[in-house]
Amino acid sequence: MSEPDVVNRVEKRLLIGGQWRQAADGGTFPVEDPATGRTLCEVSDATPADATAALDAAVRAQATWAAVPPRRRAEILRRAHDLLIARQDEFALLITLEMGKSLSESRAEVSYGANYLRWFGEEAVRIEGSWKVSEDGSARVLVMRQPVGPCLLITPWNAPLAMPARKIGPAVAAGCTMIVKPAPQAPLTTAALAGVLAEAGLPDGVLNVIPTTNAAAVTEPLLCDGRLRKLSFTGSTPVGRLLLGQAAGTVLRVSMELGGNAPFIVCRDADLDAAVDGAMTAKLRNIGEACIAANRFHVHAAVAEEFSGKLAARMTTLTLGRGTDPGTDLGPLIDEGQRRKVAELVDDAVAAGARVRTGGVVPAGAGYFYPPTVLTDVPAGSRITREEIFGPVAAIQTFTTEAEVLRAANDTEFGLVSYLYTRDLSQALRMSEQLETGMVGLNRGYVSDASAPFGGMKQSGIGREGGNTGIDEYLEQKYVAIDAAPSGAGESR
Known part of the structure; x- marks a missing residue:
């Protein structure tokens, strides 16, 4: 039709x-x-x-x-x-x-x-x-x-x-x-x-x-x-x-x-390829315009460079275009106001010291497109770590201890969903219990399921x-x- x-x-x-x-x-x-x-x-x-x-x-x-x-x-x-x-x-x-x-x-x-x-x-x-x-x-x-x-x-x-x-x-x-x-x-x-x-x-x-x-x-x-x-x-x-x-x-x-401000946590022992797959889903599903989209990436310092490189490489291969066109991976954001907000958050982070690994530039032409973007060295407390992005931007910070990342993940008024990648069962259960969110994606970048209770804590x-x-x-x-x-x-x- x-x-x-x-x-x-x-x-x-x-x-x-x-x-x-x-x-x-x-x-x-x-x-x-x-x-x-x-x-x-x-x-x-x-x-x-x-x-x-x-x-x-x-x-x-x-x-x-x-x-x-x-x-x-x-x-x-x-x-x-x-x-x-x-x-x-x-x-x-x-x-x-x-x-x-x-x-x-x-x-x-x-x-x-x-x-x-x-x-x-x-x-x-x-x-x-x-x-x-x-x-x-x-x-x-x-x-x-x-x-x-x-x-x-x-x-x-x-x-x-x-x-x-x-x-x-x-x-x-x-x-x-x-x-x-x-x-x-x-x-x-x-x-x-x-x-x-x-x-x-x-x-x-x-x-x-x-x-x-x-x-x-x-x-x-x-x-x-x-x-x-x-x-x-x-x-x-x-x-x-x-x-x-x-x-x-x-x-x-x-x-x-x-609203949400979902942390995506990659522990030192995580399967990085699986974590990148999960990040692509959790971040880019619905063009990033989802309350359950991964918003803040917390990656262990020992694996942060490898994870960031792999994620940026994957995002670079994606094709922006009209959703009806063959080969399109990502469509436009909903309107100019939303695109402007995403661009402002990225620009603010870069001005504060974040590094653009891919994307970050509004493309010319019709439509409200914004490229898939990876930022590293994102300063703690910057706007992009506090506000819901609602766009295809992964803002990556590092951590070294479990206690540190749990404090950072829970340091928000939001509590909808968290994503956690680790191969240590004890750590997985311990951290899942301490994360202040209504849902946890454990080694999984997708949590929506009609048979499961969808909802959050706090605000x-x-x-x-x-x-x-x-x-x-x-x-x-x-x-x-x-x-x-x-x-x-x-x-x-």
């Missing part, structure tokens, strides 16, 4: 109550191809009135949807999974056009995102409660789990299919209705996913989609409305803090998957997505105390 055909097939309007409709004021905004800077299409720009209408629709649908048998919810998710896999190439092209990553990476995202639908379809029929005798024997304790209710799901641009799927899957499985606000940079894939879910049998009003360029104004009436019961957000920590403050007004249930988030506990974020526990006084109690003998 051609690029225009893929774009033309996607709905550009808002989805509210099962109907695709224009924004209340008729406004639209452009969606850009980051590889060329050209506009792909115009999409309806939701208003606060549209947000309220979407919540009205979700509230109307909630009771009926919650009563739908778990098996039926599971079958809807499985059908949606199968439809996504059948249309993998079409969805991959759409992701590449609006987000920029290569087609091979986009195909992998379709498979990964679809797996969340399958996983949570399987979890839908395993929602359990409990029954027990109270400790004094006077009552029976019944604990049931019920859907939280209408949810607001705010998703980022860097994984426009996987991130909505990771939230929609458990919400559907649990019996919740929802409003999805996709990022304005990449709203098309979310709209296409909503169409697939409707085709799979999801009832009207269960899923509502409201893209907008004015997120603060559109989400405010939702967060202040007592009918909304949950907020799930994936994005930056500063925005997460603002949303947490707004959510406090109605004491919303919240799930937050926020990297609240709650978990995926795994056996992912559905818990969308369920409330209700305790029923049942009187069980002994037969004949109180009767005269």
Whole structure:
């Protein structure tokens, strides 16, 4: 299917109550191809009135949807999974056009995102409660789990299919209705996913989609409305803090998957070839635009030169280009603002004494490209070690002792993921326990897995997505105390 055909097939309007409709004021905004800077299409720009209408629709649908048998919810998710896999190439092209990553990476995202639908379809029929005798024997304790209710799901641009799927899957499985606000940079894939879910049998009003360029104004009436019961957000920590403050007004249930500053630790005994392979994955997946991207490289001083040389040599072989072009390894960053930030971080590090081993120069021409870059001799405390890069830059520092590298790795307000390479099992377990992150990639540069709990510590988030506990974020526990006084109690003998 051609690029225009893929774009033309996607709905550009808002989805509210099962109907695709224009924004209340008729406004639209452009969606850009980051590889060329050209506009792909115009999409309806939701208003606060549209947000309220979407919540009205979700509230109307909630009771009926919650009563739908778990098996039926599971079958809807499985059908949606199968439809996504059948249309993998079409969805991959759409992701590449609006987000920029290569087609091979986009195909992998379709498979990964679809797996969340399958996983949570399987979890839908395993929602359990409990029954027990109270400790004094006077009552029976019944604990049931019920859907939280209408949810607001705010998703980022860097994984426009996987991130909505990771939230929609458990919400559907649990019996919740929802409003999805996709990022304005990449709203098309979310709209296409909503169409697939409707085709799979999801009832009207269960899923509502409201893209907008004015997120603060559109989400405010939702967060202040007592009918909304949950907020799930994936994005930056500063925005997460603002949303947490707004959510406090109605004491919303919240799930937050926020920023990262992942350390990538290479110990003296590490298999360096395996570590370089892992670094290429952890650093360059999604063009480096991922919260789980390796950000700070800590390499033992005894092997730092060899590791840096091998990593730079590998990065030098990569081809930058439009994600749809054959042979492209890395596509563009999402927009000029993001490229400018990456370039500023590199320039700041170099000015402070870092050495460029490869890359580091913004290429001429159209599109928001930045070359894969390796920096060595990066000064401790420089901006690039404190801020999330969100680009294809590996900033390498050295260490000599385990205690030293653990202090450096944990010296951040973030705590999403760490990567650790060592062949010493005792050291691996000891360091994994001491790393202050919600996930650890041990001799592995990839941690995302629908069957595992994804999430962080400290200011990297609240709650978990995926795994056996992912559905818990969308369920409330209700305790029923049942009187069980002994037969004949109180009767005269």
